[in-house]
Each structure stands twice: as structure tokens, then as C-alpha cells.
Amino acid sequence: MAGIYIHIPFCKRACHYCDFHFSTSFQKKDEMIGIIVKEILLQTGYLEGQGIGTIYFGGGTPSAVPPSDIKMIIDTIGQKFNVSADVEITLETNPDDIRAEALMAWSEIGINRLSIGIQAFQEDLLKAWNRSHTSGQAKDAIALSQQAGFINITADLIYGGQGLTDEDWIQNVQTLIDSGIPHISSYALTVEKGTALAHQISVGKVKAPEDEQSNRQYSILQSMLKLNGFEQYEVSNFSKPGLESKHNMSYWSGAHYLGIGPSAHSFNGVSRQWNIANNIKYIHSLDEDIIPFEKEMLTDEQRYNEIVMTGLRTSHGIDMNRVKGIDVRFEKYLNDVIHDLKLEEKLFKNEFGNWTLKPEYYFFADGIAAELFYSPG
Ligand code: SF4
Numbered sequence: 001m002a003g004i005y006i007h008i009p010f011c012k013r014a015c016h017y018c019d020f021h022f023s024t025s026f027q028k029k030d031e032m033i034g035i036i037v038k039e040i041l042l043q044t045g046y047l048e049g050q051g052i053g054t055i056y057f058g059g060g061t062p063s064a065v066p067p068s069d070i071k072m073i074i075d076t077i078g079q080k081f082n083v084s085a086d087v088e089i090t091l092e093t094n095p096d097d098i099r100a101e102a103l104m105a106w107s108e109i110g111i112n113r114l115s116i117g118i119q120a121f122q123e124d125l126l127k128a129w130n131r132s133h134t135s136g137q138a139k140d141a142i143a144l145s146q147q148a149g150f151i152n153i154t155a156d157l158i159y160g161g162q163g164l165t166d167e168d169w170i171q172n173v174q175t176l177i178d179s180g181i182p183h184i185s186s187y188a189l190t191v192e193k194g195t196a197l198a199h200q201i202s203v204g205k206v207k208a209p210e211d212e213q214s215n216r217q218y219s220i221l222q223s224m225l226k227l228n229g230f231e232q233y234e235v236s237n238f239s240k241p242g243l244e245s246k247h248n249m250s251y252w253s254g255a256h257y258l259g260i261g262p263s264a265h266s267f268n269g270v271s272r273q274w275n276i277a278n279n280i281k282y283i284h285s286l287d288e289d290i291i292p293f294e295k296e297m298l299t300d301e302q303r304y305n306e307i308v309m310t311g312l313r314t315s316h317g318i319d320m321n322r323v324k325g326i327d328v329r330f331e332k333y334l335n336d337v338i339h340d341l342k343l344e345e346k347l348f349k350n351e352f353g354n355w356t357l358k359p360e361y362y363f364f365a366d367g368i369a370a371e372l373f374y375s376p377g
Helices: 029-042 066-082 100-108 124-130 135-148 164-181 197-201 211-227 246-252 280-286 300-310 320-324 328-340 359-372
Strands: 002-008 052-059 083-093 113-119 155-157 183-188 231-234 238-239 257-260 266-267 271-275 295-297 347-349 355-357
Touching: 002 211, 002 246, 029 257, 029 280, 052 066, 066 083, 066 197, 083 246, 100 135, 100 155, 113 135, 135 155, 135 164, 155 164, 155 211, 164 211, 183 211, 211 231, 211 359, 231 246, 246 300, 257 271, 300 320, 300 328, 300 355, 300 359, 320 328, 328 359, 355 359
Parallel strands: 002 052, 002 257, 052 083, 083 113, 113 155, 155 183
Antiparallel strands: 183 238, 231 238, 257 266, 266 271, 271 295, 347 355
């Protein structure tokens, strides 16, 4: 099964740490939705008739546009693609957009998974990050979503941020556990170039996040969620059994996906492409029936590196069948490098025969993956 990602590039405010592609001006919103529909019509061949198992609305803030816009996009996909009867359709939302009427409308148009961007429950932190919602709105958003009948709900939390004490952190994780939602995603605060946060740090207004604090809070997160019946199926993702994000799982398992909208990425097994990250240029180009993207053909080495990178972040491990599928020399390379770098103590072979990172090393997954990347000679 393949997936479709739709990038809705509008946010009410710019969160200070965020470097995703979005605009805070909604002036071009109607034009953008029409053009996104047009791109879908132009891309009907990309997935070569594969069934669609997941549709994911990300951004930006998809909940900030009316449900009728989202419906138009879902209807277009339904008309042009072979969408599975049990398709997972996720909508990323911000708490201040979650109201009873919106929830009813989202449910009616087929949204069956909500991702709520909560990040923290401390008012001072939400303000410091320029989030558009309050802590009270975040709690209400979860309760309202549950009352509206949504079961498949995930929420995001950020750890390691300036001013987030361990007590605050424990309280944030506990609040989500107590809410009864079955899925939690959590990310370390990172300082991305060009963001307001990077500027605040450079002028000494804010302290840079420290690895030690992030690592400690990550361990707290892992143990609290494990104790409460969550399975860690990826470095940043925890779910009750059977309620993993199918969409994200498909990225990590090498499934093909089509990305629609400015800055969206697509992958078809042999190449990767990404649309221009500029709303005006994206609209103008599609006005002329041209999809503005750049493309990279993947070499065998790049495909191997990707399998290592994504696999090491999941509890499924590095899929050795996929590694061998590129070329058996990569299987030998991986086994040799693990042996030479004495990484056996951090990794184990799981029931599928896949090299898998021990959860206590998940915090260092990207660095360990880099050591396993292919480097000739
Ligand atoms: S709402 Fe999300 S996408 Fe928009 S600026 Fe904030 S973090 Fe970034």
C-alpha cells in the first residue's frame, strides 16, 4: 500500500523553533487549495495504480483551513486513486482549532486520526515558543475530540526546552497518559538555522537546550510510557498496541508515497523528489501546468543508508531482506562494520533477524546510524 501526504502551508503564527514551510498570511489560501487539487490531478500516475492505505494532512496547520477545503482534497484523491476501504486519514491540528463543529465536520469527511500539536502544558513555555493556544485549550481539545468519537488520537510534546524542569516534564507526560489517548510523539527541542529561537540564542536572550537535559527527559518519557502500556515503536513514537501511525510506518518501511503541496516530498523506490518550498512560486508554476520540483535518483549506497537510518529508529530494526535486496555485499558490509566498531553491545538481532537498537540507545540513533553508513574503502 502507498501513502499520500498533503502539505497545507499556512499557520496562524510562527512558532519560534519551527523551520517547516508555512506562511502566516492566508491571503492565497483559496488559490492554494485549488492548486493543490490541480497537482493531485497531474500526479495520478506517480504511484502506478498502487492502493492508497494512508492519507496524511500535515503542514503548516491543516486544521486552520475550513473542513470544506480538506473535503475537496479527499474527494479528489478518492476519484483519482484506488483508496483502500480502511484508509487511515490523519489531520494535524492545533488545539485552538478544535471545536465541536469542526470535529463533527472532520469526522463526516472521513478523518479518522487526529494529531494534536500540544508541545507543553506550561503557559510560560507556550508563550515563549509563540504557540497559538493555551494549556487549557490543549486539555479541552483532547476531551472534545474524545467526546466527538475520535479514538485514534496522538499528541506531540517537546522536551529539553529552556525552562522545562523535570517536574514540568513529568507532569506533561502524565497529563497525556491520564487523558487516555493511545499515541504520543515526542521530540527534543532543536535549534534550526533561521528560526526566531536560533536568533534568541545567538543574542543571549535564551539558553541553548542542553543534551544532558534532553537525554534525561527522554529517559523519563521512555520509562513512564512503558509503565503505562505504551510500546515504543520508533525513537519519537509510542502507542498502545495496534495504534501505531500507519502512515509514518510506511515511510520507515520503504513504501512509496506521493507528496502534494509546496515543500512536499515524494518517493517511488528509485527516486526522491521535493516540491519548491515557496507558496507563490508553487502556485505560479502549477498555473502553467508545471509541477515545480527537484529530483534525485537514488544510488544503491543511498538506498542502503536510508534503510539503515530509518530502520535503526524503529523497533523493527534494519530490514535485512531489504538490505540484501539491494545487493548481498551490503549485508556483509553492515555485519562487518558492526563487528569492527564493536557495536554489538548497543544492537541486537530481533525475531526477524534485523539489527535493532537497544531502547536505551535510541537517543543516539542518528549518530549510530551514521557510523553504519556505507563508506567505501
Ligand atoms: S503550528 Fe506547527 S508548522 Fe506552524 S509554525 Fe507552529 S510548529 Fe511550525
